[in-house]
Amino acid sequence: MEKKKINYKLMFELFMTFFKISPITFGGGFAMIPIMEEELVNKKKWIGKEEIVDVFAVSQSVPGAIAVNSATFVGYQIGGIPGALASLLGIVIPTFGIIIVLGALLASFQHNIHVQAALQGIRPVVVALIASAAYKMSKVSLVDKICFTLCAVCILVLLLFKSLNLILVILLGAFIGVIVVKVKMLNQVVSQKKVRGEKL
Amino acid sequence: MNIFVDMFITFFKLGLVSFGGGYAMIPLIQKEVENHHWLSMSQFTDMIAVSAMAPGPIATNTATILGYKIAGLPGALDACLAVSLPSLLLILIIGQLFIKYQNHPIVKAAFYGLRPTIVGIIAYAAIKFAISNGIIGGSNFIDVKSSIILVAAFIVLIRTKLHPAYLIILSGIVGIILF
Numbered sequence: 001m002e003k004k005k006i007n008y009k010l011m012f013e014l015f016m017t018f019f020k021i022s023p024i025t026f027g028g029g030f031a032m033i034p035i036m037e038e039e040l041v042n043k044k045k046w047i048g049k050e051e052i053v054d055v056f057a058v059s060q061s062v063p064g065a066i067a068v069n070s071a072t073f074v075g076y077q078i079g080g081i082p083g084a085l086a087s088l089l090g091i092v093i094p095t096f097g098i099i100i101v102l103g104a105l106l107a108s109f110q111h112n113i114h115v116q117a118a119l120q121g122i123r124p125v126v127v128a129l130i131a132s133a134a135y136k137m138s139k140v141s142l143v144d145k146i147c148f149t150l151c152a153v154c155i156l157v158l159l160l161f162k163s164l165n166l167i168l169v170i171l172l173g174a175f176i177g178v179i180v181v182k183v184k185m186l187n188q189v190v191s192q193k194k195v196r197g198e199k200l
Numbered sequence: 201m202n203i204f205v206d207m208f209i210t211f212f213k214l215g216l217v218s219f220g221g222g223y224a225m226i227p228l229i230q231k232e233v234e235n236h237h238w239l240s241m242s243q244f245t246d247m248i249a250v251s252a253m254a255p256g257p258i259a260t261n262t263a264t265i266l267g268y269k270i271a272g273l274p275g276a277l278d279a280c281l282a283v284s285l286p287s288l289l290l291i292l293i294i295g296q297l298f299i300k301y302q303n304h305p306i307v308k309a310a311f312y313g314l315r316p317t318i319v320g321i322i323a324y325a326a327i328k329f330a331i332s333n334g335i336i337g338g339s340n341f342i343d344v345k346s347s348i349i350l351v352a353a354f355i356v357l358i359r360t361k362l363h364p365a366y367l368i369i370l371s372g373i374v375g376i377i378l379f
Contacts, residue, residue, distance in 0.1 A: 023255045058298045061311065064287035065257035066221040072291045081292060088288055095256025096264055096280055100273065102250045103265040110246070114376050121375015122249045122368055123242065123333045124346045128353035129252055131326035133223035134319050135358055141315035150313065154320025159327065166228050167217045170317055177313015178306060 010079055011086040017044065018071045018090030023098060032067045036074070046078045067091060146180055203271055206236070208282040211263050215286035220318040222258030225283075227325035229262055238270055241332035253365045260284055345378050 021035055033056055040046050047055070055077065059069035068091055075087025109115045142148050154173065158164060210232050218225035226248060233244050247269065251261035260283055267279025301307050331337045335346040353367055 054299050054302075057302060058291075058295055060221070061219070061302065062287070062290045062294070062298065063218045064215050064221070064284075064290065065218075065225075065259040067257040068260060068284055068287045069291060072288050073295050076291060076295060084288060084292060088284060091256075092260060092280060092284055095254060095261060096276070098256070099251065099254050099261045099264045100268055100276055102254055103247075103268045103276075106246060106250055107269070117379040118372035118375045119242075119246050119249070120346070120379045121349060121371045121373070123245045124330075124335055124350035125353040125364075125367055125371040126245050126248050126252070127326055127329045127333065127335060128350050128357055129248075129364055130223060130226060130322060130329060131350075131354055132357035134322035134326060135354075137220065137223075137315070137322065138319045141319050147312070147316040151316040151320040151323070154317050155324050155327075158321065158324040166231055166321060167213070169321065170217055170219060170314065173317025173320075174310040174314040176317075177311065178309045179313075181305070181309035181312055 011082055013044075014075050014079055014083055015086040015090040018075075018087050019094055021071075022067075022091045023094040032070065036070060040074060047074060051077065150176060204274065204278050207267060207270065207275065207278050210236070211267075211279050211282035212285060214263075215259075215283045216290075218259060219314055220322075222262075223322055224318050225259040226262065227321050227328070229266065230325060230328070233266070238266070241329070243269070245329060245333055249368055253368050349374060 017039060021032065021039060024035070037049075037052055041049050041052055052074070055073045056070055059066050059073055062069055068088065071087040071091040072084045076084035079086065110119070138151065142151055150173065154169065158169070214225060214228045214232065218228060230241075230244060233239050234241075239247070244266075247265045248258075248262060250265055251258050254261055260280055263279040263283040264276045268276035271278070330350070333346070335343050335350060349371055353371065356362055356367060357364070
């Protein structure tokens with residue numbers, strides 16, 4: 001990776017690049033990926049095609065908004081810590097402004113009967129949005145029966161014990177993953193030994 | 201505790217553990233909203249609708265609008281900063297390391313268990329939102345009109361690439377006609 005000399009012009013350019021990308025990417029992180037790739041790899045040539053794949057992979061694994069993570073990471077790769085900061089501000093500021101305006105509008109009109117009715121129609125869509133996020137993620141995450149079971153148990157436990165700490169549940173999920181993979185590997189070793197034993 | 205400090209700690213904490221991005225953060229935020237009695241569930245649902253309609257990351261949008269609702273513009277700044285800061289810190293501290301170790305067996309194994317758990321949490325959130333908005337489990341057990349909108353929207357969302365904003369606007373119009 002080629003690290004450019006840190007200068008204000010580059011910082012400003014990074015800021016402006018993300019400032020422009022941010023308001024046109026509806027739908028959050030995943031929608032932003034192809035646009036970022038086009039802008040950063042093809043147009044600005046700041047970062048290579050393979051490097052950006054790594055950036056996106058890490059951005060999806062690290063906690064936090066994928067778009068914010070990607071912008072920050074690209075900024076860091078190109079311009080170090082100042083670059084990361086400039087990119088973060090660039091990606092956050094425009095949508096911050098837009099959301100404040102929308103929030104203020106909602107606050108001033110929410111008692112209007114038509115707005116009330118509209119919101120009543122919109123609420124089921126929000127549920128559908130969340131459900132579809134779960135569905136789409138399940139397509140890539142539930143790769144086998146164990147994953148399916150883990151997911152089903154997780155839903156059931158959360159419905160039964162309402163006061164569970166979600167952060168603990170997430171960490172427990174990761175821990176179970178490590179255990180399951182370990183057990184699987186042990187089983188494989190044992191069965192391989194058995195196979196070999198029978199042949200001998 | 202001071203509301204700004206309280207909000208900052210809460211959103212910072214959520215930013216640190218929200219694996220899987222925006223929609224994975226919603227159940228976490230929802231739990232905090234409930235515990236702190238910040239908003240009613242239907243108010244919170246409306247905030248998510250606005251966050252999904254607006255451009256930008258759902259996670260920062262939801263945090264910002266929630267902060268705005270709770271404590272005005274300073275609240276919005278507070279929440280937005282708190283939820284974004286962990287991203288910056290994590291990327292700076294472990295970003296490079298992660299490129300190296302993302303294919304390490306233990307990291308892979310942790311994500312193998314993490315992903316289904318996240319899916320479970322988001323699915324649970326969907327059920328919870330459906331209940332608390334009176335779509336299922338209310339006085340009629342199933343609210344027919346809302347349920348039809350829910351199912352129709354779900355099918356559109358998983359079958360097409362239509363942007364949620366259009367769906368939200370359309371359902372708003374349907375709402376004005378129906379309710």
